Amino acid sequence: MIAVDTNILVYSVREDSPWHRAAIECLRGLAEGDSSWAIAWPCIHEFIAVVTHPRIYKPPTPLRDALLQVDYWMESPGLRLLGEGPGYWNHLKDMVHAGKAVGPMVHDGHIMAICRDHGVREIWTSDRDFTRFKGIRTRNPLLDSH
Numbered sequence: 001m002i003a004v005d006t007n008i009l010v011y012s013v014r015e016d017s018p019w020h021r022a023a024i025e026c027l028r029g030l031a032e033g034d035s036s037w038a039i040a041w042p043c044i045h046e047f048i049a050v051v052t053h054p055r056i057y058k059p060p061t062p063l064r065d066a067l068l069q070v071d072y073w074m075e076s077p078g079l080r081l082l083g084e085g086p087g088y089w090n091h092l093k094d095m096v097h098a099g100k101a102v103g104p105m106v107h108d109g110h111i112m113a114i115c116r117d118h119g120v121r122e123i124w125t126s127d128r129d130f131t132r133f134k135g136i137r138t139r140n141p142l143l144d145s146h
Helices: 008-012 022-033 041-051 063-074 087-098 104-117 128-132 143-146
Strands: 001-005 037-038 077-080 122-124 137-139
Touching: 008 022, 008 041, 008 063, 008 122, 008 143, 022 122, 022 143, 037 041, 037 104, 041 077, 041 104, 077 104, 087 104, 104 128, 104 137, 137 143
Parallel strands: 001 037, 001 122, 037 077, 122 137
Antiparallel strands: none
């Protein structure tokens, strides 16, 4: 199963992103495909926070539009929304320890631990910091399509 990180979600919505078209195509391929794909709940939260933030985007995405976009993603029959499960804590400890994640990088470890707990094999992200965490392949699909 492939999981999608926040930045791909943000780029797919923000038309002012140079990665907008590529991100839309990546998500469309997953959403309309036959395989399961995933978004971790923390990525949903972060997506809403980022696109609606007036200091990040001028103008920010209206909250109702951000929420509606999440509703659209949830219509994909293959989408799995991932949260912390019973094995999460042990995965998080392993991820942050082995990845030497401190400060804000613990958030990335959080996402990766959730993904590992749910058997995700690959995460699509443009954030190179994710490569510090082992056990799940990281891939930037925007570079493949841009």
